[in-house]
Structure formats: structure tokens, C-alpha cells
Amino acid sequence: MLELFGFPGGIKPDSHKEESAGTPIRQAPLPPLLVVPFRQSATGGVDIRVKAGERVLKGQCIGSAEGPFGTCVHAPTSGTVIAIEARTLPHPSALAAPCAIIEADGADAWRERVPLDAYSADPETVRSRIREAGIVGLGGAVFPSHVKMNARIDTLVINGAECEPWITCDDRLMRERAPMIVAGAAIIRHLMGAKRVLFGIEDNKPDAAAAMRTALQTAGHPEMQVVTVPTRYPAGGEKQLIHVLTGIEIPYGKLGPDFGVQCFNVGTAHAVARAVLHDEPLISRIVTLAGNYAWPGNVETLIGTPIDALLALGEPKPDTDRIVMGGPMMGFVLPDTSLPVVKATNCLLAMSPTLFPPPPPEMPCIRCGACTRACPMLLQPHELYWYARSKNFGKTQEYHLFDCIECGCCAYVCPAHIPLVDYYRFAKSEIRAREREKAAADRARERYEFRKYREEREKAEKAARLAAKAAETKAKLAQEGAAAVIAAAQSRAHPEGKDEA
């Protein structure tokens, strides 16, 4: 039995998992029009590889990765790219970015697929396959997976904790497709040289844990182990899960491999197996429809499917007033439900005033310390709040603002109903903006100082040149003068002016 370490703080909100976890994953119908954003990962850029009017096949790369942190983007189905234009993305910023608008032809015809033997192939080939398959962290952070695989580690953690209330896409995936998750974990383990693999699953998902254990037995992986962890939000936070399973505390700014450990979501492991074994890039994902629906459940859907089309499958009840992408603890309200499903869309939570009542009025902080007891990062949320509120950003950094993972535990327990996380997001964005401004100012100052230096240098050089020239002239003149004196003397000696020289 593996020793568990637990993590500080945390909360136990009602899980509400039963509503959507009971039914098998449904397949969403192929929508007539898909909107595929070219930027699908947390980092890196994309080189657009298609033009409007071009025909594409399912799985065809339409945007290739730019730089080491980029990931590829693919056509989710066969059809015609009818336009490439900026569309609003389902992201808290609600900014617009280039998207391919693809009209499906209904044939859903694949490009050629070439399976890869992960164990005989060169590890670099496997990693570039994963990069070219556009695989990013499917827990919601969408960080490029190939970047995280570029290290040697001791322990691989596969995250099946799924601690956010309401969300069940990982739960259903583990119940229904455990062998593929195990296959993906085995590939990642092989790539990173991990000695052991730990599947962390919260103990409120016994069926998922059982399915994973069966899959491990069938596949025969003695180095892999399913570990049920106590149900407590945010047990699925990467740092929290690693700490629970291994006792390692990864501080802000450090990475798992610095401590010999790396963590991937079960959905990511599943996507890795599909990409390597079947050459299927990441063009679909499972989305939980939970909350105020007539038919809650999980749907496998193509990336780029309009969210409206998915909502129609779940049939939101009439009093639904907003849709949250993500869970109730960390998700954000969608500005518009016509936006497309992206790789980060793990849940579409339908909210109603009865299910999610508006918060009571905000009261002053009485420093009761409930937030401190709930903080999994051992921060002092009330101090951070105070300094963020008074715009004392230096102090917020002294109090480790950037260690905050924005899990929302503090705001959840606050008896004064202060939206604490909003204050931290505000402080973080202000600090980042100031750092950008400062960097820009630094660059401007450097440019100015260099120009001044250059001008002075040029002036000095010019002065030196002039001085040299003057000296030369003077010397010449002096020489000429001397010659004239001699000549004069000679002419005095020979008044007739005969030049005898």
C-alpha cells in the first residue's frame, strides 16, 4: 500500500457527479460547420497551412507548430475551408483570433494514417508525433504535452482525480476506455524513463478505479498502480496530486522533472495512445454536460463544434441563465454559446438562479482565517486580499501571490463573501502589465542610451578625425613653412634668384 501524504487546506463541496456520470459517453452528431481556432495550446504559435476554398481531409494538419512550444491544429472532419477569419474564442479574455471555418462534406474521410511502434521507434520520433498530433493537457490547462515529456523522471503521475464538482468526463473515460489510457501512460513512461506510474483517482469514483485496475491487470503492468486518493478539492491540482502521491512539494517557478516527477491527465494519456497507435491527432474530446439540463451526461465531440449544438443534446432547462465552461470552482461564464468547443472545453455547466444562487452581499473581511485554513498552497489569502485591494503589489509578491493557483477555496469558505480570487487575478495582471511596461521602458532607455553613446562616439571620432587632419595640415604647413624659410634664405644668399639646388 502506497503511503499518502495529503495536502493542506482544501474544501469538500457537494460533488454533484451522479447527475452526469450515470450514462455512457454519447457521440455528438457531425455539425455542418466547424470553427477551428488555430491557437489551441497555452503557449506557442501556429503557422496557418490552408487557404479559404481548400479541401481538407479529417486529421489533416491545417496549422503547423511554430517554435518549440507550438502544437499542430487539424481538420476535425473532411470538407472545405470556406473562410479563415478572426472569431471570438471561448476564453476568459473573450478575444478574437484566427479560425478555420470548415464546411463538413459528411464523408468524414480520413487522411492516410501511419501507426507508430512507440517502443522500437526513436524517442524523438515519438515525441514529434505527439507534437504533430496537437496533444495538449486535457485537464483544462492545454499546455503542450510534448514539452512536458522532454525530461527523464522517476515517477509518472496520471491524473484521474477530477476534483471539480459536476465534471465527469475523466470518470466516464476511465470507465469506458481504461485500456487506451493505460496504453498512453505506458508510452509516456517509456519516453520519460519513469520507474513507476501512479494513477491518482479520487475515492468518489470507485467504478473508474476498478476499470483502471482491471485494465492494468489485463495489460500486465507491474510498475503501474491505481491509487485512490481522498475526495477533497483541489486534489486534482497537479501540485496537490503529486504531493498526495509522492510527498513532493513543487514550488512556484519549479517544474515536476526538477523533482523527478511529471503529471498528465487521463484524457491526455488517452490522446497520446490514439495519436501514436492509430495516428489519430487530437480532433475530439469528451465534454461533460452538467447542471441545469434535461439530459446531462458526457458527449464525445469534435473540436470546433459550435457549443450550441452540444447544448441542444443536453437540452438546458428554460430557467438556464448562463453557461460556464469548466467547473463551478474555476470555470468562466461563456460570453456567447455560439463559440466553438476547444481542447480546453472539459465541461459546459448550465447554471440557473436556483441551482447556483447569486452570492449574498459582500461584507468586510473580519480576518476570521477561514481562507487561510482552506488554502492548499498555505498562503495567507486575507493578507493578499488586503494588499491587492490597496494596490500594494510589492507586498502581494512578498506574500507569494504567484504561488496562488486560483483554485477558489478561499472565496468558497469566506463568510464575508469576498470574491477573493478576483483580487488576486487583478493583482497578477497589474503586476504583469507593469513588468511589461517596465521591460518596454527599459528597452527604450537602452535604445536611447545606446544612441547617445553612438552619437558621442561619432562626435568623438569626428573630432579625432578633424584633429588628426588639422595636425596633418599643421605638419604639412610647418614643413612647407620650413621649406619657404630655406628658400627665402637661399634667395637671400643668391639675390639673382638662381636656383642652384
Added chain:
Amino acid sequence: MAYAPHIAQPVSVRIVMLKVLAALIPGIVAYVWFFGPAILVQILLASLTALTAEALMLKLRGKPVLLFVTDGSALVTAWLVALTFPPIVPWWLTVTGVLIAIVVTKHLYGGLGQNPFNPAMVAFCAMIVAYPQLMSQWPRAEMNTFEPMLRAIFASDRQLDAIVMATPLDALRTILRDPEQRATIAGILGSHATFGNIGGRGWEWVAAGYLIGGLWLLQQRIITWHVPVAFAVTLALVATAFNIANPDRFVGANFHLFTGGAMLGAFFIATDPVSGSTTPLGKIIFAAGAALLTWIIRSFGAYPDGMAFAIVLMNLFVPLIDMLTQPKVFGHRRKSDR
């Protein structure tokens, strides 16, 4: 909510305050049992004054009156003022005390959550400095006749001789300091009617009531163990050490813990989150400091009970204590790590 999290635990400042009030009830019941219902009159008087003052101040400050008046914080302050003042002080003294607590100590510093000092303790300090005599008249133990106490509160002619008696702390102090009596602790405790089995007669039961309420607050997670444990342990340790060294001059731990404001202070006053320290180590330092000062003032000071002065003095150090006791953040080895 526009931004995450979209769910919240069903707690509120009002619930926290109401639980604190509920936790005071066992102590109040014991109080009424041993010293009659006069304290209820004082609590009522203090509550009405506090709510009125709170409403007026909120109105003046342009804050939502109904929301804040019903948050329960003014009532907590009022009850603590009433419970720390002698139950037979004239009505205007209670009213003035509550006004100092609510108007000056709370609202002039910015209202709920902003006061650096504990309002009830500032009120006590101000009143005992201004009216030392009135603030030292405590009723006789097992004094159950309501009428003379009511007259003491509301009538201008205060005939108190029949009902007033020195408190245990006061009696002990006065006799010990009288060089002619040459009394020892054992002698005093055995002879005087104001002393019970553990602390003061009757008062020991009131303290036990506060202890029960305080333990319930702990169980409800309204307070943490740090403050009451650090307070009680420090007071007990210092008292025991000096009691062993000189048993004739220094009284023991159980007497200190079950007399005067010790229990009320440990569970209800030093635990005030607004004016107290908030880090785990800070809470321990704050409470231990308050306990030490309480013992020093009780043993050597000019006032019989040092609780109020000790708390207010320690309030001064809270920003410094909090700054110096920041706990280690997850993943960081020391607090200075970035």
C-alpha cells in the same frame, strides 16, 4: 457570480457572530444562577445602545444600515461589554462604555473588520480608569435579590452596602498588600467568603460556563485551538512557577484560570480575529503575551484584573507579530524563499 468560484459555502459573518453569542449563553446562565438577573438587564441595555449607535454611525458613514446592523457584530461587542463590567454599575456607565466601544473604537477606525483594538476591552479600560470605584463594585456571591440591584443600576441613590463585595482578585490583592495583616494565600482563601473551591465563589461556575461555550466554538471551527490553549497554558505555567517559588505570596494556576476574566478572555476576547493575530504562531504569541501581561498586572499592578489592559496592549503588537510569523508557503523551504 461573474467569475469563479460560482459556488460558496453557506456561511456568513452573521452566522459566525450568532454562534459566538450562542456560545456565551452557558456562562450567562451560570451568571444569572449565582448573581441574579441584573446581568440580563445590563445585556439588554448594552445591546440596545450598541444597535442604536451602530445604526447611527452606519447612517452617518453612508453604509447600508440594515445589512450591517443585522450582522451580529455590534451585539457581540455589547454582550462582552456587559459581561466584563460589574452587573450593578449605573446604566449610564454601561451606555457610555458601549458608545466608546462602538463609536470610537469600531466606527472611527473604519467599522467592522477595521478596528485595531478590541472594542469591548477599550471600553473596559476607559471606564475603569475614569470610574475606578464604580467599576470595582461587584455583587455578593449568591446574591439573588433583584430589586436592590435594579435600584443600583437605575436609581440615583445607590445604597450598595448590603449587596456589594470585593471580587476574589480584588480581595486577594488588598489583603496581600496590607502589611499589617501578614496574611498568606492559604489563610486568605480559607477565611474569606468570596472564595469558592477553585476560584471565586460563583465566578468559578461562570468561568466553567464560558469554558463549555468556548469548547463548542472550537468544535464549530469558529476559533482555533491556538489562542485558548496558549492563553491558558501560559497563565497556568507562570502562576504555577511563582506559586511553587512562594506559595504565601502567589496564588496557583486554577485560581487564576477560574477567576476574573481569564476564561472569557481565552475563548471570546483574545480570539477576536479582527484585532488579534491571524497566523498560527502569531496567535500563540499574542495569547501567551496577553496571558503573561494579565498575570503581571494581577500580581503587581494597580488594577485587580489585567485582562483588558493585557489584550489592548497586545493588540498594539499584532501587525508586528503577523509580519514576523508568516508561515511557510507550499513548496518553499523558508518564508524568505521566493
